[in-house]
Amino acid sequence: MYEPATTEAFAEERLDLGHLKQHLGYFVRRLQITIFKDFIRELAPMRLRPAQYSVLLLIEANPGSSQAAIGRALGIERARLARLLHDLEERPWVERRSASSDGRSHALFLSREGVKALARSKKLAARHEAYTTQLLGAECRGALMQLLRTAGTRLNGPT
Amino acid sequence: MYEPATTEAFAEERLDLGHLKQHLGYFVRRLQITIFKDFIRELAPMRLRPAQYSVLLLIEANPGSSQAAIGRALGIERARLARLLHDLEERPWVERRSASSDGRSHALFLSREGVKALARSKKLAARHEAYTTQLLGAECRGALMQLLRTAGTRLNGPT
């Protein structure tokens, strides 16, 4: 009678999201998890997590920066960044030199190995970006990038 | 000469993101963190985390569902969902009845208190949505929602 088994099976397959469908944060979260899982899988050979990779990129783009500056730019808390840098310094991919102008802060630089490790990591990250871009489509990815950046500035101020 | 102090101060204020600017995942992550921080702050009076709230919404929309079905729909792992539901059952906002058709699975329902708690939580969540919508602008938020949903289906399949 009206194929009840099939109907029930389908109902169990795909649940209704209910009011969750109206929450922007839910979809942002799901997309972030999906993207990060692929990134983490791709960067696994370097044993590099997303936060570590972002710190390396910021040191590369701003050599000599202090931990406070890096942390502010990336939204990483002081305590967490200190431990994260301790790990990167032991590899050793990052050098912490005491800043000449400020005795408290450390000037951060990439070491020789750090530069090479970052170059290899960038290749893996490019594979990740190519994969997600292939799935999303270039125009969808571009529109998303544009919207996310404007959204970020509206919510957090200029980056 | 050329106001070097001002230039240096500005350089320290706003670091260059470098290659990070090309990574979609970075902007998705930052937006997700910002949105969730506001959501968590708004829902704090209910002592309800985003994952708990999403589970309540799914049980409301799909009463009698099994834990496996809820977990699959939300991307929450079995073990984590079991502990999460144990907490919601103790409040007590959720009831776990043994399913008649399957002796292994539990049929999930909202309790009376759960319905009331969810109603109050929805009001707080609406305040959160109103706040972010005000900052983003309705058209920006709508475009984001549209893009995120298509991106989710392209990366994870139909939801």
Added chain:
DNA sequence: ATGTAATGTTGTCATTGACAACAAAACGCG
């Protein structure tokens, strides 16, 4: 009937975010 798969539970570990306390150094202001 028996091996296989699914469901829920518990245990354990790693990562992350958050907060407090602390020492050293810089800064502001009288």
Added chain:
DNA sequence: CGCGTTTTGTTGTCAATGACAACATTACAT
């Protein structure tokens, strides 16, 4: 100059989360 305040980096601790393994119970396939 001196002194209280702020900044910077470090360590400790806790909660939330994701992941994985092991296990008992039940359903399923053949």
